Amino acid sequence: MSSKPPxxxxxDSDPDTAELMLxxxxxxxxxxxxxxRVKSDLASRHLTHLTADGSALGEWxxxxxxxxxxxxxxxxxxxxxxxVRDMPHGVxxxxxxxxxxxxxxxxAQKSSSWLSHFEPQLLVRELWQHLKESLAFTGEVxxxxxxxxxxxxxxxxxxxxxxxxxAGPHAFGIISLTSVLVGMILAYLGAVQLKQFGxxxxxxxxxxxxxxxxxxxxxxxxxxxxxxxxxxxxxxGTMQTNEEIDAITTMGISPVEFLVLPRMLALIVxxxxxxxxxxxxxxVGGGIVAGGMGIAPIQYIIQGETALSFSHxxxxxFKALVFAVLIAVAGCRAGINSGRSSAAVGQAATNAxxxxxxxxxxxxxxxxxIFQQLKI
Amino acid sequence: xxxxxxxxxxxxxxxxTMAYGTSVIQxxxxxxxxxxxxxxxxxxxxxxxxTLLKHMLGxxxxxxxxxxxxxxxxxxxxxxxxxxxxxxxGITYQSGGLFSAMTLAENITLPLELYTRYTAAxxxxxVAYKLALVGLAGYQSYYPSEISGGMQKRAALARAIxxxxxxxxxxxxxxxxxxxxSRLLDELIAQIKESMGATVVMVTHExxxxxxxxxxxxxxxxxxxxxxxxxxxxxxxxxxxxxVVRQFLTRSAAAAIEDxx
Numbered sequence: 001m002s003s004k005p006p007x008x009x010x011x012d013s014d015p016d017t018a019e020l021m022l023x024x025x026x027x028x029x030x031x032x033x034x035x036x037r038v039k040s041d042l043a044s045r046h047l048t049h050l051t052a053d054g055s056a057l058g059e060w061x062x063x064x065x066x067x068x069x070x071x072x073x074x075x076x077x078x079x080x081x082x083x084v085r086d087m088p089h090g091v092x093x094x095x096x097x098x099x100x101x102x103x104x105x106x107x108a109q110k111s112s113s114w115l116s117h118f119e120p121q122l123l124v125r126e127l128w129q130h131l132k133e134s135l136a137f138t139g140e141v142x143x144x145x146x147x148x149x150x151x152x153x154x155x156x157x158x159x160x161x162x163x164x165x166x167a168g169p170h171a172f173g174i175i176s177l178t179s180v181l182v183g184m185i186l187a188y189l190g191a192v193q194l195k196q197f198g199x200x201x202x203x204x205x206x207x208x209x210x211x212x213x214x215x216x217x218x219x220x221x222x223x224x225x226x227x228x229x230x231x232x233x234x235x236x237g238t239m240q241t242n243e244e245i246d247a248i249t250t251m252g253i254s255p256v257e258f259l260v261l262p263r264m265l266a267l268i269v270x271x272x273x274x275x276x277x278x279x280x281x282x283x284v285g286g287g288i289v290a291g292g293m294g295i296a297p298i299q300y301i302i303q304g305e306t307a308l309s310f311s312h313x314x315x316x317x318f319k320a321l322v323f324a325v326l327i328a329v330a331g332c333r334a335g336i337n338s339g340r341s342s343a344a345v346g347q348a349a350t351n352a353x354x355x356x357x358x359x360x361x362x363x364x365x366x367x368x369x370i371f372q373q374l375k376i
Numbered sequence: 377x378x379x380x381x382x383x384x385x386x387x388x389x390x391x392x393t394m395a396y397g398t399s400v401i402q403x404x405x406x407x408x409x410x411x412x413x414x415x416x417x418x419x420x421x422x423x424x425x426x427t428l429l430k431h432m433l434g435x436x437x438x439x440x441x442x443x444x445x446x447x448x449x450x451x452x453x454x455x456x457x458x459x460x461x462x463x464x465x466g467i468t469y470q471s472g473g474l475f476s477a478m479t480l481a482e483n484i485t486l487p488l489e490l491y492t493r494y495t496a497a498x499x500x501x502x503v504a505y506k507l508a509l510v511g512l513a514g515y516q517s518y519y520p521s522e523i524s525g526g527m528q529k530r531a532a533l534a535r536a537i538x539x540x541x542x543x544x545x546x547x548x549x550x551x552x553x554x555x556x557x558s559r560l561l562d563e564l565i566a567q568i569k570e571s572m573g574a575t576v577v578m579v580t581h582e583x584x585x586x587x588x589x590x591x592x593x594x595x596x597x598x599x600x601x602x603x604x605x606x607x608x609x610x611x612x613x614x615x616x617x618x619x620v621v622r623q624f625l626t627r628s629a630a631a632a633i634e635d636x637x
Contacts, residue, residue, distance in 0.1 A: 028494050029493040031495065062540055063494060063501070065502075066501030066504065069508055070501060070504075089571075090570070090571035090572060090573065093567060093570065094509065094567075094568075097509055097568065097571075098508040098513075099508065100511065101512075101513065103508065103513035104514025104515060340521055341519070341520070342476050342477060343476055343477035
């Protein structure tokens, strides 16, 4: 099957009338002439009529239609009367359909340059927006909590139970792994330094205090931010996309009471328990390393006990409560304020994890400084 | 109607049984769709219309029977053959199925870039033309979430016809549109089908659409779980032996039908 190359010729019959003769196969792979070539030919003439003649056309597909549409739009803009003649079956009708509706003017189109997303004032505005949203959300949650305390909130207990189950028992595996390893890391880190003074036995103090006050709760919180916080953002973001949150609102139920409170309360209950569990496993992990360095388990336990005090545990649990609220707020805020597309839901989940981790580190530093000053 | 002719039908459904696990949705479906038809799959809510369409598109496997395109079984074909068949189809989904993270232009560009040899500049022209065809000229840089539901339906149609398909599948094309937009969409589908020489397979229960553009149809019953009528919808409305089909097509309550002889 030999194909004829697509070409056009321009015939002037009058000074103000021209015929555009199209010939050959106008289809994919043939690289037919671009309209910009015709445009420069037409620009040198002062036409009032242009006729596109298709009597010599062979095969054709959408590329011909794209060309004809550009001819039509150009002639329309220049005040030239454009018509088609002897076109293959369907072309005339398709062109009529395509030109039935006025094109949206070009200046109304948005610029799609990626650079436009990186304006500094836009970044500042985004940050400001984020801050306002977070504050407003915290306010809403506080109001909802007060309604809950006075027993007027629409919060379903069964949801709370499900979220507890998802956040707690399901996280045991990963929490076990991370805390044992963190305990071992702490022990190694300390052992190398303490060995220089012949004080390896104090590894036990380091691990116990380090896990209880700091590492147990922080690692648990980071895992929960990635696991549960992101899940909350994705759940609520999808509900936003499906108009479920609209449905809840129009039923007269506050989405914060109905969706956010059970999630937040579940985290508040689960986080301290997981923290205690992580503390214990971390100490066990440290013990394994200590054992490897020749400290007998019983020595490790007795030495560790001297470091153990209620205030260390209390500090860890206090942090667990604060972190639980922060993770839940970051996750639920991102979800509720999510846009209504699959990309927006993904963004909400990312946003939830990033803000949660930033909140965690900042809050942890602040709590440590305050407790240091108070000598707790 | 041209069924009964000797030529191979474009699509043939042969003794198809569809089931989710052990629950049978529809059994013993046999009908054929010819070149140039506008074919409608009708039936009450939940009777398996969309499921049938998903089987025809190869998204679900039949538990029995087969679906043939131009005489070739889809489910026995190799992956590359299936891919070649799919390139001849254009599909719009019930909720549009537009990629929400891409602009309208990118949505339409994607199949063109994947499956054709057009140059990038030609693709830009073709995208402009396809959008103009559905009345969305100039909306290239909009995201699906920024335009109305009716415009999304039309944008989905523009993406479906990107590759100049031979068969167009529509799942509830006019659901959720006002009567005027819905009629305009019907006309658009008929015009595009006519000028591109395509075949249209449509799931719908919009009676005006059915009578305006369809020339052949099948009715799936959700009580007996099989097809109980097959033919031109206007004929079925006037002459079907099944009261429920006449009822469906005349939009009347059961009592009114029983009065008829």
